[in-house]
Amino acid sequence: MEYTTLGDTGMSVSRIGLGTMNFGWEAEGWRLDGEQSREIIERAIDLGVTFFDTANVYRSGQSEEVLGDVLADYARDRFVVATKVHGSMDEDNPNARGLSRKAIEQELENSLERLGMETIDLYQIHRWDDDTPIRETLATLDDAGRRGQVRYIGASSMWAYQFATALHTSDRFGLERFVSMQNHYNPVYREEEREMLPLCQQEGVGVIPWSPLARGYVTRPHEAFASTDRGSEESESRPDRHATYRAGGGETINRRIEEIADEHGVSMAQIAIAWHLHTEPVTAPIIGVSSIEHLEEAVAAVDVDLTDDDLAYLNEPYEAAPVNGHG
Template sequence: MEYVKLGNTGLDVSRIALGCMSFGIGERGDFPWALDEERSRPMIKKALELGINFFDTANVYSGGTSEEITGRLLKEYANRDEIVIASKVFYPVRQGPNSGGLSRKAIMSEIDKTLKRLGTDYVDLYYTHRWDYNTPIEETMEALHDVVKAGKARYIGGSTMYAWQFLKANHVAEKNGWTKFIAMQNHYNLLYREEEREMLPLCKEDKIGVIPWSPLAAGRLARPWGEEDERSKVDAIGKAIYSATADSDRQVVERLTEIAKKRGVPMSQIALAWLLHKEPVTAPVVGTTEISHIEDAVAAVSLKLTPEEISLLEKPYVPHPVLGMTF
């Protein structure tokens, strides 16, 4: 495993982050394919054995049970001082007023609930899960600053927003002497490269860590075109994001399949290796429901692609509608 600094900080993170959205009690959320605690256990254990120290979850995943399972298993198998835990706030975990968003009330309430579920005194990285159009960004950034100053989060980051929004948030923080975002978790993979236009250049210029979500496009970059697994059959979010661009995406997947066959490695390794070649990507968030998914992700860290292979993978891409801001 390789370790790098997260953005312009001194924090060491593995080049693969384990996405813990796959862990939880399925009937408590939107993910019927989620693994319960006993089936999650070998995933966490294998990730740690292979050197992954970066774990990503959110308050909303499986009604909070992802945080509960992740927290219990990491406490059992890991040294808290060596691992990096990230969680998120925005989506409502319950029904009713003040149940979601990025108001001061919501942030202060949800960070305490997240810490209780995780069984820890602090998270290393606390993301805003989406942009809140109904709360002034000044209110959000001051609340997040107070969370950091209270010792409940070490760093803060943003997820899935426009570049102007990310820049505005950090400008507001800098102007007021508040804590700034040091990481961006955005939607970026071989099938969706619109982040290369504005967000990635901004993050590179400002030394922001980039932690892409859905690096395998909800599994579309892990298997030949047309094949499905149990998750893809019921994954409404993945279908909503990628169905509209299926014709052009197919050409990318076919190129990926060809290169993987020539290399004699799984397609997922090639897709992740491509992502790890892109600046300023720090660590893609890789979800897993099988041990092999973790092993392939870690193997991708040492897989070097040739310029010719990268060109072949990128050439079929066509501009896509901007996606992910509302998912």
């Protein structure tokens, strides 16, 4: 495993972050049960992964519970645990969603309890909240830091002007600053390169892409996307996502990933992960896995060397695609 620091902070993270959106107690379709989740987390730790991403809304809190349950068997200070707030945890309660002081303080307590931890290393706002002034959100997160409940704060998908406003608000009022951006970015969806990534680079903000493998689309040949449980569910229930990847030149890029994988004698997933690791300013992609084999391949991808020609060949077919992932 390789390690780096998260943006301008001094906090070390593994270059492979493990996403836990599909972890929970009971299996549901492509989502894993407690035993499968535990096996993957334990194997990730064996392989040197130190960076774990969850959210209050993942599997309605089960993801945080399972992650906390496994990490409780280890020394807490070895790991960087990231979670998120914004999504609704109770459709009947308007204060169980969003980024108001009331919602954040309640949800933070709930996340800490589910994780069984006293402090969250990276507390991220999952989206922008149009109903709450960003100064209220930042003041609340700043207070949580002073109470020792949160070490660093981060943000996830939003427009670059909103993120710039948040950074400016922190600077203006002397509040904690977001140190990371978790955004939708992968070889077939690169709209973030227009505004958000240059902003992050300029501001020393770490970049930790979500769905870095385009939800599995770049891990197997184009025609085979629906061949897994997740792929078939995504194809049926969310064809818009697949359409976004196709609009970005996805089919050609998918075939080129396969060609380069054959040349290097590795899997398509490994080429896609290596693409992230060779692309500035990515700190660590947050990879989703549904098996131990996926995880082992992800970690081994740290050793895949792509040439400038490989990268140019992968990047050349990309075309502008509709923005996806802010909502």
